[in-house]
Amino acid sequence: MTQAPVQQLDQIFVMLKHWLVGYVPAAAQPVVSSLLSVVAILALFPALFAFTTVLERKGLGRMQNRYGPNRVGPFGLLQPLADGIKSLTKEDVVPRTADKAVHFMAPLLLVAASFLAYAVLPVGRNMAAVNLDAGVLYFFAVGAVAELAVFMAGWSSHNKYSLLGAMRAIAQMISYEVPLILSSLAVIMAAGSLSTVEIAGRQAGYSGIWPHWYVLTPWGLAGFLLFMIAATAETNRSPFDLPEGESEIIAGYYTEYSGFKFALFFLGEYLGMFAISGLGITLFLGGWSAPFSFLTWIPSWIWFFAKLLALIAVFIWMRGTLPRLRMDQLMNFAWKFMLPMALLVMVSAGVWRFLPHGVLRWIVCFVMIAVPYVLLGRGLLQGKKIGKRTYRFAE
Amino acid sequence: MSAMVTRVVLEEEESARGVEGELLEISMGPHHPSTHGVFRMDVRLDGERVTRLKPVFGYLHRNHEKIAEKASYLAAIPYTDRLDYLCSMTNNWGYALAVEKLAGIPVPERAEYIRVITAELTRLQNHASLIGFLLQDMGASGTPLMYAFREREKILDLFESLTGARMMCNYMRFGGVRVDCSSEWLEAAQNIASSFPQFLDEYEQLLTGNEILMARTQGVGALSAELAVNAGITGPMLRASGVNYDLRKVDRYGIYDRFTFRVPLGDHGDVYDRYMIRLLEMRESVKILEQALAAIPEGPIIDPKTRLRGLRPKAGEAYGRIEGPKGELGFFLISDGSTNPYRYKVRPPSMINLTVLEDMCLGRNVADVVVILGSVDIVMGEVDR
Numbered sequence: 001m002t003q004a005p006v007q008q009l010d011q012i013f014v015m016l017k018h019w020l021v022g023y024v025p026a027a028a029q030p031v032v033s034s035l036l037s038v039v040a041i042l043a044l045f046p047a048l049f050a051f052t053t054v055l056e057r058k059g060l061g062r063m064q065n066r067y068g069p070n071r072v073g074p075f076g077l078l079q080p081l082a083d084g085i086k087s088l089t090k091e092d093v094v095p096r097t098a099d100k101a102v103h104f105m106a107p108l109l110l111v112a113a114s115f116l117a118y119a120v121l122p123v124g125r126n127m128a129a130v131n132l133d134a135g136v137l138y139f140f141a142v143g144a145v146a147e148l149a150v151f152m153a154g155w156s157s158h159n160k161y162s163l164l165g166a167m168r169a170i171a172q173m174i175s176y177e178v179p180l181i182l183s184s185l186a187v188i189m190a191a192g193s194l195s196t197v198e199i200a201g202r203q204a205g206y207s208g209i210w211p212h213w214y215v216l217t218p219w220g221l222a223g224f225l226l227f228m229i230a231a232t233a234e235t236n237r238s239p240f241d242l243p244e245g246e247s248e249i250i251a252g253y254y255t256e257y258s259g260f261k262f263a264l265f266f267l268g269e270y271l272g273m274f275a276i277s278g279l280g281i282t283l284f285l286g287g288w289s290a291p292f293s294f295l296t297w298i299p300s301w302i303w304f305f306a307k308l309l310a311l312i313a314v315f316i317w318m319r320g321t322l323p324r325l326r327m328d329q330l331m332n333f334a335w336k337f338m339l340p341m342a343l344l345v346m347v348s349a350g351v352w353r354f355l356p357h358g359v360l361r362w363i364v365c366f367v368m369i370a371v372p373y374v375l376l377g378r379g380l381l382q383g384k385k386i387g388k389r390t391y392r393f394a395e
Numbered sequence: 396m397s398a399m400v401t402r403v404v405l406e407e408e409e410s411a412r413g414v415e416g417e418l419l420e421i422s423m424g425p426h427h428p429s430t431h432g433v434f435r436m437d438v439r440l441d442g443e444r445v446t447r448l449k450p451v452f453g454y455l456h457r458n459h460e461k462i463a464e465k466a467s468y469l470a471a472i473p474y475t476d477r478l479d480y481l482c483s484m485t486n487n488w489g490y491a492l493a494v495e496k497l498a499g500i501p502v503p504e505r506a507e508y509i510r511v512i513t514a515e516l517t518r519l520q521n522h523a524s525l526i527g528f529l530l531q532d533m534g535a536s537g538t539p540l541m542y543a544f545r546e547r548e549k550i551l552d553l554f555e556s557l558t559g560a561r562m563m564c565n566y567m568r569f570g571g572v573r574v575d576c577s578s579e580w581l582e583a584a585q586n587i588a589s590s591f592p593q594f595l596d597e598y599e600q601l602l603t604g605n606e607i608l609m610a611r612t613q614g615v616g617a618l619s620a621e622l623a624v625n626a627g628i629t630g631p632m633l634r635a636s637g638v639n640y641d642l643r644k645v646d647r648y649g650i651y652d653r654f655t656f657r658v659p660l661g662d663h664g665d666v667y668d669r670y671m672i673r674l675l676e677m678r679e680s681v682k683i684l685e686q687a688l689a690a691i692p693e694g695p696i697i698d699p700k701t702r703l704r705g706l707r708p709k710a711g712e713a714y715g716r717i718e719g720p721k722g723e724l725g726f727f728l729i730s731d732g733s734t735n736p737y738r739y740k741v742r743p744p745s746m747i748n749l750t751v752l753e754d755m756c757l758g759r760n761v762a763d764v765v766v767i768l769g770s771v772d773i774v775m776g777e778v779d780r
Contacts, residue, residue: 064541160421164443164761238536239607247429247532248762323607324534326762327443386609389667391675393657394639 050080102156110149114271124301154253165252169243182342200287432775487567493715506571521720571697616767630722636664642718
């Protein structure tokens with residue numbers, strides 16, 4: 001081996017896999033190779049889910065002047081274990097009038113679909129389970145299955161709250177899928193590829209110390225923000241958690257789920273959140289590449305997970321701060337604001353590509369997005385008497 | 396469009412459709428995360444739009460009034476704690492005021508001041524937690540509620556050190572109060588009064604300018620001044636609709652005429668106004684607290700000759716009312732000269748404010764219903780009695 005130790009550390013998991021695959025007959029090697037990737041995904045992301053539940057509950061707790069879980073294990077770190085045992089030992093209640101087969105399948109489908117999305121996520125250099133030519137397309141196709149699962153759950157439960165939740169979920173997820181895909185189209189145009197591995201690879205270069213991340217361009221930043229807003233809605237996270245709006249419709253589509261099926265919904269939802277954050281990182285935040293050229297000695301997979309945790313922290317932060325939107329406001333926001341902005345970002349990305357390098361293209365692209373943003377925001381607020389008020393006082 | 400017209404239009408739409416099966420009927424409550432106790436709303440939905448809403452209460456009925464009629468005048472005081480269990484101090488006061496009117500019992504100066512101080516502290520903690528709950532109903536995942544509870548905790552600690560109980564204070568007596576407060580207690584109350592505006596600033600910074608909060612509350616659940624007056628709405632809800640009616644100014648019961656404070660009034664009567672009126676009212680309460688704490692005299696807290704046990708007021712009737720945090724809290728008593736009232740009736744502001752719920756909710760959607768209900772400020776202990 002002539003590789004530097006830094007590179008060895010970077011590729012340690014890849015090397016480990018090659019080493020393991022080397023022990024099986026050549027005919028079985030492709031199968032074993034994919035199986036190993038599957039095992040890694042199946043082990044890693046649920047573990048991250050367990051960790052995130054603690055992180056979220058503790059983070060929210062700190063935002064709300066309380067401790068959060070701190071009884072089970074050191075600093076409450078074993079809390080997910082206790083939660084898991086609890087949900088496994090709970091009675092699994094299925095409503096008498098429920099469509100039992102669909103009711104049973106919905107959580108499984110949700111989790112399975114969420115896992116499938118990880119196949120195309122490059123979590124490090126050379127560390128994607130499969131390198132599909134249409135990786136981004138595949139990701140969105142698999143993501144759409146989650147909508148089906150949610151509707152199955154809402155419909156089969158035969159509960160009015162579940163049905164309302166499912167209706168909300170379908171409307172919301174389909175509406176927000178449009179800006180989600182449109183904002184990633186800008187990146188696909190710039191990278192000239194639908195492959196997630198290729199897109200991440202494109203962003204791994206540096207000018208001086210600055211990386212070539214798409215988020216560091218005017219259209220990329222706007223696209224990233226649109227993408228993350230749409231991703232929040234896609235994964236039903238606060239402030240877009242209407243499908244399970246606890247104070248309104250109990251728990252939405254999973255009202256009638258208990259025990260481990262309930263836990264599976266939770267798992268599916270968090271897996272979806274990780275996956276879509278992972279895609280956001282791949283498309284805009286340079287995937288596994290380091291934020292500065294002098295930090296490239298840190299292994300690429302650490303960078304990926306650092307970025308992932310940072311995005312999760314933002315999700316938790318938003319959940320601790322914002323109230324929930326209403327359905328009509330949510331829809332208006334998607335179709336009247338997100339959609340035109342996403343289209344603009346696409347055009348701006350095209351302009352960026354064909355203008356010569358220099359200050360001019362920064363200004364043009366910035367103006368192209370900023371001016372419509374201000375006008376659109378002002379136009380949408382017009383006619384709605386929303387704003388701070390002054391009050392009179394009687395002595 | 397007034398609520399009446401809305402209802403007619405909605406009913407016409409419904410009959411034009413001709414198929415009632417298209418509408419979804421939901422029984423929201425009594426076990427619902429945001430019905431504030433065991434309250435039920437039979438809601439008929441067209442999609443998510445409310446076309447009919449029927450409030451159903453009585454799940455927490457405990458025969459409060461009949462029990463009080465069978466108990467002596469003194470023994471009814473702890474029962475009043477359980478009416479609006481967030482504000483036992485003001486409940487006590489309302490009842491004590493009624494008995495004092497009935498039997499003509501004078502109240503010493505110091506006791507009046509202590510009453511004002513505890514009542515305004517009660518108002519602070521009630522409004523703070525109401526806003527917390529309102530935001531909880533809006534889906535803010537607990538942060539505003541926990542902030543509010545942090546402040547409420549301080550006030551409850553204060554109550555505990557004074558009366559021995561955090562919520563069921565059982566503190567006021569006709570003719571005065573039960574125990575005197577020490578100078579340390581007054582100092583602690585002063586600390587709360589001076590630190591409370593900071594908390595309000597912090598709260599406003601987090602919430603008042605929030606676009607989502609404004610979009611969710613402005614223009615939602617508007618209640619016209621006319622309907623509010625006709626329905627007998629009182630308290631912050633009435634003042635949010637722009638009617639200047641505060642019993643502390645109207646009746647000037649107790650010693651409220653000695654304090655300078657203002658009454659905030661809204662112009663729209665929507666949820667945002669109700670939220671803001673409560674925030675502004677808290678600032679005025681702090682002013683009253685500061686004045687009362689500065690002026691409180693030494694002296695007795697109750698006339699030792701007052702007959703607490705075995706009080707037999709002359710036959711007659713009296714209505715004592717105060718401006719409770721939720722509205723006009725009234726106690727009506729008829730005495731037949733015996734040791735227990737012949738008739739005991741409570742005017743619960745929570746319940747009367749709840750009667751216009753359908754008018755505010757028609758044509759809005761489920762998410763709005765929850766927010767509107769949250770802005771009414773109900774405690775089921777008082778609604779059902």
